[in-house]
Amino acid sequence: CEDRDTLVQQIEIINTPTADFSVQKINARRFRFFNQSQYDAPGIQPRWTFGDGDTAYSMDSEHLYRVNLTEGTYKSEVCLTMTNPFGCADTLCKTLILDQLLLKVPNALAPGQEGVGDAAVFLPKGNSLELYELSIYDKWGNRVFFSDSLDENGSPAEAWNGRQENKGKLLPMGAYVWKIRARFNDGTLWPGSQYKKQKGLKFGTVTLIR
Numbered sequence: 407c408e409d410r411d412t413l414v415q416q417i418e419i420i421n422t423p424t425a426d427f428s429v430q431k432i433n434a435r436r437f438r439f440f441n442q443s444q445y446d447a448p449g450i451q452p453r454w455t456f457g458d459g460d461t462a463y464s465m466d467s468e469h470l471y472r473v474n475l476t477e478g479t480y481k482s483e484v485c486l487t488m489t490n491p492f493g494c495a496d497t498l499c500k501t502l503i504l505d506q507l508l509l510k511v512p513n514a515l516a517p518g519q520e521g522v523g524d525a526a527v528f529l530p531k532g533n534s535l536e537l538y539e540l541s542i543y544d545k546w547g548n549r550v551f552f553s554d555s556l557d558e559n560g561s562p563a564e565a566w567n568g569r570q571e572n573k574g575k576l577l578p579m580g581a582y583v584w585k586i587r588a589r590f591n592d593g594t595l596w597p598g599s600q601y602k603k604q605k606g607l608k609f610g611t612v613t614l615i616r
Contacts (some may be wrong), residue, residue, distance in 0.1 A: 420447050423488040425498035434507055434534045434592040435471045441486065449491040457482030457502070471504060475590075476597050480504040507590045508532050509562075511599045516615040517568040528612055529565035530586065535596075537589040538562055542582050542612070550577060560591055568614050579616045585609040 423445035430438040441452055454462040456469045473480045482502045489495040509532035516522045530540065535556055542551040551571055555564040568577055586608055588596035598608045 420490060420492060420494070421445075422494040423447075423450060423490055423496050425486045425488045425496045427484075427486045427498065427500070429484070429500065429502065432468075434475055434590055434594070435473065435504060436592065437469055437471075437502065439467045439469070439484065439486070441465045441467075443486070443488045443496075445488060445490060447490040447492070451489045453487045453489070455485045455487075457484060473504065474594075475504055475507040475592075476594060477506075479506045505533060507534055507592075507594060507596075509535065509538075509586070509588055509596050509599075511584065511586065511610060512612065513610070514613040514615060515566070515568060519615065527565035527567050528584075530562045532561055532588070533559060534591050535560040535562070535588055536591040537587070539587040540566075541585045542566055543585070544577070544582055545580065550582065568616075576616075577614060579614055581611045581613050583609060584612055 423443055426442040426444065428440045428442055430440065432438055439454065452463060452465055454467045458471060460469065462469070471480065471482065482504070483499050484502050485497055485499040487495055487497040509530055511530045512525065512528060514525060515528040516525055517527065519526065538556050539554045540552065540562070541549055543549050551566045553562070553564040555562070557563040566572065569575065570577060586596070590596065596608070599610060
């Protein structure tokens with residue numbers, strides 16, 4: 407005698423999730439992270455780590471790095487782990503670089519001189535600024551130039567060419583006083599320029615050479 411039994415059973419294959427995300431910069435220290443992972447099963451559990459000890463468990467996330475970027479560039483590794491209800495997981499990590507917040511002020515300009523490059527005008531170099539006010543005065547205290555212009559990167563956009571308000575008379579050679587008020591887009595106040603052993607100077611002199 408022979409007895410046979412046939413069992414037909416449907417098997418559902420659940421794929422391991424594939425972690426993926428994109429990054430949006432809000433300001434110098436704050437970032438938004440968008441979860442773009444691929445997964446089949448409901449009940450997926452995301453876990454974010456931001457490289458500074460903080461974690462989050464939302465699908466998308468936003469994070470503020472509490473670092474002083476005026477002292478230097480900061481690098482961190484952001485990781486997203488996606489785990490399904492069956493314990494299958496995938497992790498993706500990306501390196502995040504927070505640029506140093508800078509505003510450097512030159513000490514001379516030589517309009518019309520050959521071979522001086524950027525020194526043909528007076529233009530502070532900076533990044534990520536949301537407030538910027540530059541005033542330049544002659545030795546009698548008369549203001550000869552003012553600018554609060556920034557480009558889309560938060561960099562000073564208008565240079566002084568050595569003329570009265572950039573369009574008036576040619577000004578004489580000599581020392582002129584600059585004053586700057588500035589704030590970066592994360593709310594950090596510009597700590598000032600550094601000259602030799604002096605730090606935190608928000609005013610100084612620039613020499614006009616002809």
